[in-house]
Amino acid sequence: MMMSDLQQNQKHSILMVSDFFYPNFGGVENHIYYLSQCLLNLGHKVVVVTHAYGKRSGVRYMTGGLKVYYVPWRPFFNQNTFPTLYGTLPIIRTILIREKINIVHGHQTFSTLCHEALMHARIMGYKVVFTDHSLNGFSDAGSIHMNKVLQFTLADVSQAICVSHTSKENTVLRSDLAPEKVFVIPNAVDTAMFKPALERPSRLDIVIVVISRLVYRKGADLLVEVIPEVCRLNPNVRFIIGGDGPKRVRLEEMREKHSLQDRVDLLGAVPHTQVRSVLISGHIFLNSSLTEAFCIAILEAASCGLLTVSTRVGGVPEVVPDDMIVLAEPDPSDMVRSIQKAITMLPNIDPQVMHNRMRELYSWHDVAKRTKIVYDRALKCPDQNLLESLSRYLSCGAWAGKIFCLVMIFNFLLWHLLELWQPADDIEEAPDVILSRNCDGLEGCCRKHNNAENHKNSSDTNNIHDKNNIS
Amino acid sequence: MVEFSISNARYTYVHDQKYPSENADMHHIILRRSGSKYIFVYASALLVLACAIYLYFLEEKSISLVYYSLLFDIFLVKLLLRKPVNKESVVIMPAFGVQLETHYMSGKVVRCFVPIDKILKPVLLECVTPVTCYWTLSLIVREESEMVLVFKNLRPPIKMLVHVWKALCAATDNKEETCTHAK
Numbered sequence: 001m002m003m004s005d006l007q008q009n010q011k012h013s014i015l016m017v018s019d020f021f022y023p024n025f026g027g028v029e030n031h032i033y034y035l036s037q038c039l040l041n042l043g044h045k046v047v048v049v050t051h052a053y054g055k056r057s058g059v060r061y062m063t064g065g066l067k068v069y070y071v072p073w074r075p076f077f078n079q080n081t082f083p084t085l086y087g088t089l090p091i092i093r094t095i096l097i098r099e100k101i102n103i104v105h106g107h108q109t110f111s112t113l114c115h116e117a118l119m120h121a122r123i124m125g126y127k128v129v130f131t132d133h134s135l136n137g138f139s140d141a142g143s144i145h146m147n148k149v150l151q152f153t154l155a156d157v158s159q160a161i162c163v164s165h166t167s168k169e170n171t172v173l174r175s176d177l178a179p180e181k182v183f184v185i186p187n188a189v190d191t192a193m194f195k196p197a198l199e200r201p202s203r204l205d206i207v208i209v210v211i212s213r214l215v216y217r218k219g220a221d222l223l224v225e226v227i228p229e230v231c232r233l234n235p236n237v238r239f240i241i242g243g244d245g246p247k248r249v250r251l252e253e254m255r256e257k258h259s260l261q262d263r264v265d266l267l268g269a270v271p272h273t274q275v276r277s278v279l280i281s282g283h284i285f286l287n288s289s290l291t292e293a294f295c296i297a298i299l300e301a302a303s304c305g306l307l308t309v310s311t312r313v314g315g316v317p318e319v320v321p322d323d324m325i326v327l328a329e330p331d332p333s334d335m336v337r338s339i340q341k342a343i344t345m346l347p348n349i350d351p352q353v354m355h356n357r358m359r360e361l362y363s364w365h366d367v368a369k370r371t372k373i374v375y376d377r378a379l380k381c382p383d384q385n386l387l388e389s390l391s392r393y394l395s396c397g398a399w400a401g402k403i404f405c406l407v408m409i410f411n412f413l414l415w416h417l418l419e420l421w422q423p424a425d426d427i428e429e430a431p432d433v434i435l436s437r438n439c440d441g442l443e444g445c446c447r448k449h450n451n452a453e454n455h456k457n458s459s460d461t462n463n464i465h466d467k468n469n470i471s
Numbered sequence: 472m473v474e475f476s477i478s479n480a481r482y483t484y485v486h487d488q489k490y491p492s493e494n495a496d497m498h499h500i501i502l503r504r505s506g507s508k509y510i511f512v513y514a515s516a517l518l519v520l521a522c523a524i525y526l527y528f529l530e531e532k533s534i535s536l537v538y539y540s541l542l543f544d545i546f547l548v549k550l551l552l553r554k555p556v557n558k559e560s561v562v563i564m565p566a567f568g569v570q571l572e573t574h575y576m577s578g579k580v581v582r583c584f585v586p587i588d589k590i591l592k593p594v595l596l597e598c599v600t601p602v603t604c605y606w607t608l609s610l611i612v613r614e615e616s617e618m619v620l621v622f623k624n625l626r627p628p629i630k631m632l633v634h635v636w637k638a639l640c641a642a643t644d645n646k647e648e649t650c651t652h653a654k
Contacts, residue, residue, distance in 0.1 A: 057599065058597070058598065058599045059596075059597040059599060059604075069599055069604070070599070071599055071601065072599065072600065072601050073601055087601075090602040090603060091599070091600075091601060091602055091603060091604065094603050094604050095604065098604065422603075426480075428606070428628055428629050428630075430597070
């Protein structure tokens with residue numbers, strides 16, 4: 001009993017690695033940020049490593065004392081760092097030693113920095129957790145290669161997390177990972193930020209809101225078919241479309257062709273801070289994605305009290321209860337039918353009741369607690385030496401297995417060379433951040449620190465303004 | 472009069488107050504000469520030259536190969552062993568300012584003076600490069616967009632930098648206090 005209590009209270013030092021982080025905005029970025037903030041609240045230490053964004057390079061501190069390393073490796077395609085296989089070994093090793101990390105948590109399949117960091121962490125004996133955020137295909141050339149890379153990374157991972165059961169199935173099939181190692185922890189939404197409007201918008205005009213990137217994957221082409229039909233059938237319906245992308249031109253053409261200028265508003269890119277104000281001006285949220293592992297946009301809309309109409313793809317059916325969503329096949333006529341059904345359902349919807357239910361169902365603190373359980377499990381995994389790991393890699397494929405083994409052996413040799421060149425004792429440990437917030441009764445307010453003297457200017461900026469909007 | 476010193480494998484930190492009556496505080500970081508680096512560089516240069524000569528005499532390659540290898544050797548030696556720094560010092564005179572000195576092996580000394588009024592704050596920063604992360608001590612200077620590095624060539628460990636930083640903070644804080652009192 002005592003032992004499990006001790007283990008429950010054990011605080012971890014976690015390194016989050018991904019190419020996708022602030023100042024970029026997106027599902028993965030928000031997930032990492034919110035999860036890190038909630039883990040910091042629970043008393044753990046979290047450090048984030050990502051690549052430099054333009055001039056934003058070096059060490060930065062975010063709310064709550066979250067330390068972010070913007071490593072100056074240039075991104076080359078789709079925000080991904082240029083893959084050099086061994087180039088990131090020195091800096092990752094330095095960060096792992098100086099921050100006294102014990103778990104490395106990588107995010108997103110399409111992040112080269114994540115895969116490299118996980119590989120280096122494994123070879124150095126750290127426990128590794130991987131979270132997959134999207135669904136991917138199996139048949140095109142790009143997917144086949146990426147799946148092989150994923151198989152390599154996940155061959156030796158301690159535990160894995162997926163954001164929905166559909167995503168777990170997809171990941172397990174793509175990477176040959178044992179299903180027992182995969183946990184399902186859905187994303188959450190900041191219900192404190194996404195609250196319904198104090199006064200409901202009037203129901204004389206029904207407003208349907210769409211907020212998404214206007215790309216093929218998000219079903220922008222479906223919108224082009226659906227909007228004119230819905231406008232024709234319902235003279236009192238208006239559309240508000242937020243977001244930008246290559247398909248915006250098609251939507252503008254559709255608007256011109258059917259003379260819907262006064263009924264369809266194209267807002268362009270909406271900053272994340274203004275998403276709520278756009279959502280609360282509507283009654284129905286329309287999501288037309290062709291593929292989705294988990295849709296945080298639906299959570300945000302439901303938290304604001306909007307009824308959702310969505311395509312039945314991927315993990316969408318798992319997101320909200322059936323009375324908050326109307327599902328349709330990704331086909332224009334079925335979607336139009338579902339929108340009609342949603343319009344008839346509107347009088348029975350109470351936004352505040354919906355918001356309260358979402359608050360009970362989804363919270364980032366809950367995600368953090370569940371993630372901690374995964375970390376505890378990962379730490380309990382037995383330590384493995386190189387030979388045992390190599391046998392796992394060999395089983396990845398006839399040729400691929402041998403290539404993976406060679407890559408890992410070379411990595412191991414490089415690591416030992418680095419140990420000779422720059423011994424671990426020479427790398428000084430970085431002091432932990434001290435925060436003296438003006439908070440009353442908040443647990444874990446002032447965290448333990450190593451050296452009070454190493455109190456840098458960064459902690460002064462933390463003192464100035466601390467908006468804790470997660471709680 | 473040496474007040475305090477710390478040393479590790481590569482650097483030695485010395486804090487002395489040679490002129491206590493004049494209120495000047497001196498901090499030195501001295502680089503320990505390591506013979507191994509010289510041996511390694513000269514050995515590899517010799518190896519390259521030996522290979523070139525072997526190829527010329529025994530395998531009948533052209534003489535230009537020897538010349539190129541000689542050029543490469545000179546370039547390598549210049550790159551890796553250039554302008555060796557012996558010591559970097561910080562002289563803190565609370566009434567006037569801070570003098571940063573770099574002493575080279577050849578005896579040359581480069582000095583840089585920062586008046587006390589211009590120093591906003593001394594800061595300890597973590598610098599991240601593509602392969603490593605290390606601590607530096609810098610001065611934030613008024614009306615300048617760039618910070619002034621206190622130790623421009625050497626990278627002493629944080630436990631040595633902390634003492635210099637504290638001394639700089641003490642010197643600049645005192646000045647700020649007198650300013651507010653005057654107002």
